[in-house]
Structure formats: structure tokens, C-alpha cells
Amino acid sequence: MNRKDLATFLKVAETGSVTLAAEMLGRSQPSVTRCLQDLDASLGFALFERAGRRISLTAEGVAFEEEARRLLAMFEDLPARTLARARGTEQPMSISATYALGTGLVPHALARWPEADRPGEVRLIQAAPNAVAQDLLSGNARIGLASLPLDVPGVHAERMFSAPLVAAMPESRADEFPEETPVSLAQIASDTLVTMLDQTRLQGRIRQALDAAGVHPARAVRANSSVSTLQFTRLTGATAIVEPVTAYGTAPKGVILRPLAEEVDFTFGFFAAGGAAGARGTSDFFDLCEAALFDLVPRVRRIDDGANFQDRD
Numbered sequence: 001m002n003r004k005d006l007a008t009f010l011k012v013a014e015t016g017s018v019t020l021a022a023e024m025l026g027r028s029q030p031s032v033t034r035c036l037q038d039l040d041a042s043l044g045f046a047l048f049e050r051a052g053r054r055i056s057l058t059a060e061g062v063a064f065e066e067e068a069r070r071l072l073a074m075f076e077d078l079p080a081r082t083l084a085r086a087r088g089t090e091q092p093m094s095i096s097a098t099y100a101l102g103t104g105l106v107p108h109a110l111a112r113w114p115e116a117d118r119p120g121e122v123r124l125i126q127a128a129p130n131a132v133a134q135d136l137l138s139g140n141a142r143i144g145l146a147s148l149p150l151d152v153p154g155v156h157a158e159r160m161f162s163a164p165l166v167a168a169m170p171e172s173r174a175d176e177f178p179e180e181t182p183v184s185l186a187q188i189a190s191d192t193l194v195t196m197l198d199q200t201r202l203q204g205r206i207r208q209a210l211d212a213a214g215v216h217p218a219r220a221v222r223a224n225s226s227v228s229t230l231q232f233t234r235l236t237g238a239t240a241i242v243e244p245v246t247a248y249g250t251a252p253k254g255v256i257l258r259p260l261a262e263e264v265d266f267t268f269g270f271f272a273a274g275g276a277a278g279a280r281g282t283s284d285f286f287d288l289c290e291a292a293l294f295d296l297v298p299r300v301r302r303i304d305d306g307a308n309f310q311d312r313d
Contacts, residue, residue: 001039001042001187003040003072003075004014004035004117005035005039005069006072006075006081006292007025007072007302008025008027008032008036009035009036009039009064009065009068009069010065010072010279011024011309012036012055013024013047013048013057013061013065014098016054016055016159017055018032018033018036018055026182027097029179031217043056043060043064044152044186045060046058046060046061047060047063047064048061051193053312066127066131067131067208068133070127070140072136073125073140078292079105080097085135087257091287092119092121092122092123092171093119093121093122093123093142093143093281093285094123094125094135094140095124095125095141095142095145096124096125096127096132096136096140096143096145097124097125097126097127097128097132097144097146097210097216097243097284098127098129098132098203098286099126099127099225099226099227100127100147100243100245100246100258100268101145101147101245101268102124102125102126102145102243103226103227103246103249103250104226104246104249104250104296105245105249105289105292105293105296106145106289107249108249108292108296109285109289109290109291109292110122110288112292113285113288114309115261119281123141124138128148129150129201130148132144132146132271133146133152133155133271134152135151136271136272136273137154137155141270141272141273141301142268142282143273143286144271144272144273144274145268145270145271146268146269147192147201147202147266147267147268148160148220148268149245149267150167150269150271154306155271156271156273157269157304158164158269158270158271158286159269159270159286159290159302159304160267160268160270160273160302160303161267161269161293161301161302161303162267162298162300163243163244163245163261163265163299163300163301163302164244164259164260164264164265164266164299165202165206165241165242165244165264165265165266166241166242166244166247166248166258166260167239167240167241167242167257167259168194168229168233168239168241168242168247169233169239169240169255169256169258170233170234170237170254170256171254171255171256172237173256174256177240177256177258179256179258180259181258181259181264182258182259182260182261182262183261184213185209185210185260186215187237189213189215190217190218190234191217191238191239192217192219192220192221192237192238192239193217193219193221193238193239193241193242194222194223194229194232194233194238194241195207195220195221195229195240196223196226196229196241196242196243197222197223197224198242203222205264205265206241206264209260212262224253225245226242226243226245226246227246227252228249229242230242230250230251230252230255231249231252233245233255234252234253234254234255237247241260241264244257244266244297244300245266245268245293245297247297248297248298252277254265257300270286270289270290290302
């Protein structure tokens with residue numbers, strides 16, 4: 001498997017057609033077909049399945065597509081990284097972050113960084129938590145921001161934080177739920193409820209809280225993006241239970257945020273690739289992220305072992 005194979009696979013995935021992909025790549029159709037067959041054989045599973053006159057990704061193909069994009073990006077960046085290291089010139093600050101932290105926190109942190117002190121190039125990759133860890137281990141990123149737990153050997157959190165989830169509601173309910181007044185799950189039991197899709201992480205804790213409160217919504221929407229949950233609230237009037245970083249960092253106009261009476265915590269950390277933790281740019285960026293957090297998110301707190309801190313509202 002090489003760079004050309006990955007590029008071929010991604011072009012077929014993008015177009016849904018071997019013929020069209022071959023034309024765009026300047027290759028023959030049989031050579032593209034042979035490339036896909038070789039990939040299937042080396043991976044041990046099929047990447048595509050036939051759907052009428054088009055082909056579509058299998059479940060395994062969908063998972064492989066994200067990994068292939070990351071690998072191809074790493075290949076393409078390798079010459080520039082190597083030259084920068086050999087010549088001792090500044091390398092881009094590469095950040096891999098989960099969608100919540102990459103959307104809700106990183107832009108706020110960068111906005112605080114004086115342009116004269118900021119690295120010449122900043123690259124942001126958004127991915128699932130385990131993919132963030134792999135980016136750090138592979139050298140594809142030197143800074144990582146991800147939800148916890150992240151139990152991957154060789155990846156250690158430099159700073160860890162916790163903040164309670166919030167309820168997001170349409171602005172029309174502001175009189176019903178005054179600002180800073182906690183909202184209990186029982187109070188929103190009859191609402192259409194928007195929660196997270198991933199059962200093993202945040203959604204699992206939300207489900208436990210709902211079960212403990214005896215709340216079983218008749219209508220529910222589940223999404224794997226906090227930004228999507230906020231848009232559902234804005235456009236449909238549903239109530240969302242959402243992690244606080246995206247909520248306070250990106251809440252659209254027309255959406256209000258209220259603390260939950262039942263405290264369910266979102267935990268996350270800042271990570272650094274080996275040897276990068278003490279670098280000035282990395283330390284500065286972590287400081288900016290932390291300052292932005294405490295300005296944006298009520299009741300966020302550091303939870304590092306032995307850290308000397310206080311909750312800040």
C-alpha cells in the first residue's frame with residue numbers, strides 16, 4: 001500500500017465511480033480496478049460494494065476513508081517537515097483535536113495569540129479521540145486536544161479539565177428558565193431531547209443521568225456533533241444536552257444555555273507529542289487554551305493530579 005493507492009481509493013470514494021475516478025486521475029479503468037482489488041486483498045476486507053450503476057463504501061470502507069485521508073496528509077507533509085527539521089527552520093504548529101475542542105476552543109485560543117508571536121503556520125486536524133492519539137504518536141501533530149479517557153500507551157495528558165454539561169434551549173424559553181437557574185432533567189422530560197450518539201462516551205453518562213432521574217423522552221434526536229445538536233435546538237425548538245466547550249464556544253444566536261441540576265461532567269485534556277511539551281510554542285498555546293476555557297466555560301476546573309488550582313466561575 002502506497003501513496004498512489006491511497007489517492008486512488010479516495011478519488012473513487014469521492015466520485016462513487018471507477019470510470020470517473022480513472023478519468024480524473026489520468027489512469028486506465030482496469031488499473032484503478034486492480035488497485036482497489038489489491039487494497040481489498042492486503043486489508044482483508046472489501047472497501048466498496050455495488051449499488052446499482054454506482055459503487056459505495058462498505059462500513060469498513062467508511063472507517064478506512066478517514067484513516068486514508070490522514071495517512072495521505074502525513075505523506076504529503078513529510079518533505080516539508082523533513083526540510084524544516086534539517087535546516088532548523090520553524091515547523092508549522094500542527095494541532096489534532098476532537099471536533100468539540102477544535103471547534104469550540106482552538107479558534108478562541110488562537111484569537112488571543114498576538115500575531116507577532118504566533119507561529120507562521122498553524123494546522124488544525126479534527127478527529128475522534130483515538131485518532132488524535134495516533135496523530136501524536138505518528139508525528140502528524142505535536143499538540144493534541146481530546147476528551148477523556150484516552151488510554152493509549154505513549155500518550156500522556158499535560159493538563160486535564162472537567163466541566164459540567166449544559167442544557168441548550170431556544171431563546172423563546174428564557175422567561176421560563178431564567179439565566180443561571182439550573183434546569184433539572186425532570187423539567188425537560190416532555191421536550192424533544194437532543195443528545196450525543198456515542199454510547200461509550202458522553203452519551204453513556206447522559207443515559208445514566210436520564211435513567212437515574214426516571215426520564216425517558218418520547219422523542220429524541222442523537223447526533224455525533226455538538227454543533228449539530230445546537231443547530232437542532234435553534235431550528236426545531238428541541239432541548240439539547242451538550243458538552244460545554246462547544247456550547248459556550250459556538251452557541252448560535254437564538255439559543256440559550258442553562259446549567260443542568262444533575263451534574264454530568266465532560267472531561268478532556270491537552271496532550272503533546274514526545275519532546276514537545278516543554279517547547280515554548282506548545283506551552284504558550286496551552287496557556288492560551290486554558291485562559292480561553294476559564295473565560296468561556298462556567299465551572300470549568302483543572303483536575304490534574306497534584307495541580308494547585310481553584311474552580312473559576
